[in-house]
Amino acid sequence: MDRLLEEIPRFFNYYNMIFIGQAFFYTTAMSFIGCTVGFAAGFGLAVMRHERIFRSLVLRLLAITYTEIFRRIPFLVKLMVVFFAFQLSGLEVSMFTVAVTTVALSAAAFASENVRAGLESVHDNQWDAAEAMNMGGLTALRRVVLPQSWPVIIPPSMTYSVGLVKSTSIASQIGVLELTYAAKVMTNKGFSAFLCYGTILVLYFVLCFSLNRFAAWLETRLDPTRHRPA
Amino acid sequence: MTQLVIDRLSAAYGATPVLQDVDLTVERGEIVSVIGPSGSGKSTLLRVLVGLLLPVAGTVTVAGHKVDYRSRRDLRAVRDRIAIVFQQYNLFQNMTALRNVTIAPTVVKRRAPAEVTAEAETLLAKVGLADKTKSYPDQLSGGQQQRVAIARALALKPEVLLLDEVTSALDPELVGEVLDTIRLLAREGMTMLIVSHEMGFVREVADRVLFMADGRVVEVGRPKQIFDEPQAARTRDFVSRILRH
Ligand SMILES: Nc1ncnc2c1ncn2[C@@H]1O[C@H](COP(=O)(O)OP(=O)(O)O)[C@@H](O)[C@H]1O
């Protein structure tokens, strides 16, 4: 305990703060960019495979194949595949890009499935009515079906995003300077593991907690019944 | 003038035939009531007409134009002319009654919102729902929902209105309200195809009655003919059953 107290001022010095701050930034950026891009792509996949919107069998098969494969591969394996794929392609990219790409690919597969389930939770008769009134598939999606799907789509998406934030720690394996990697470096510098991992634990918590708050806000924001008088 | 010609129309869900060689000609302003046992294909007939189910054979001619249900242009055109009120109403659950009525005219037909809203309010008043414009479908009774669905269909200014089971899902005291609306439309000369088993109403409002069973037309005639002197045995059975009911 005394050793711990004695370590604290040294641990929280300016350079270490910058270092951990940077790691926090990378974890956040990796999660944020990966999830945003991934969810947008996954949303596109779910729309592509929906028979009331697009009638192309090829699009549907492509979307389903991607979703079903990528949903089932562990994060670490995906990370390695992306890493070697970039190497093979000869593109010189940072490890950070490799990690963000992996997060995005994972989120896309999950979102595709999750959005599909959300769209399917809306009764077919809503599509029928829209179609009978000459509403196009995308208009019906935006005006009728999606507003009713959000309550099904958002909660699992947010749970998944929190899971992904945690998975980004695996990127330390390929040397991305993110929170877990920073903790390793700090322990190697001789600081106690308790202090190092305790610090990043707090930071992971801050990140995931903010995400949960955001989810709660989004849920009320997109609640189709929100305009109703009580 | 002839508004609608259905000629040897057949349709199927997968491999199960649901409509077989259905023939019907409807004059402009005419009201034809479709009756028949549950599962006889009445809803399916209406769905085929608005292009929600592709026919496997036969033709539909609307206002002199033969409809190719595979062509997007024809689909758009036919849906501009024919509006449907579904058996389950199919109101958009995320919209108020008023929005349900205004959405297609504003979003699909791109008409001016102010003008459309004024029209929609008039229509909702016409079906007796002036005080329910801000209610959501799940805050309305079945009869009220059905009348919103009728207002929504009318906002599209159709030439032909298809009404599926306009009375069966309603409490007896609500039947009156919906039927009043339909009588009003009848007086205004709207062409209608009405699925209804409300015998008194059908007698009063329909010009002709079409009796269907197992996806086929069994008999077509004046209401008096169908109800009082049915020719086919199946019609007699069915009519006596709903009369006793
Ligand atoms: N979506 C569907 N898929 C498969 N079969 C259906 C579907 N809708 C209706 N059917 C079948 O088609 C037949 C006719 O149904 P329907 O047109 O709804 O009859 P009605 O409106 O006269 O009660 C029934 O046998 C019914 O089971």
Ligand SMILES: [Mg+2]
């Ligand atoms: Mg029916």
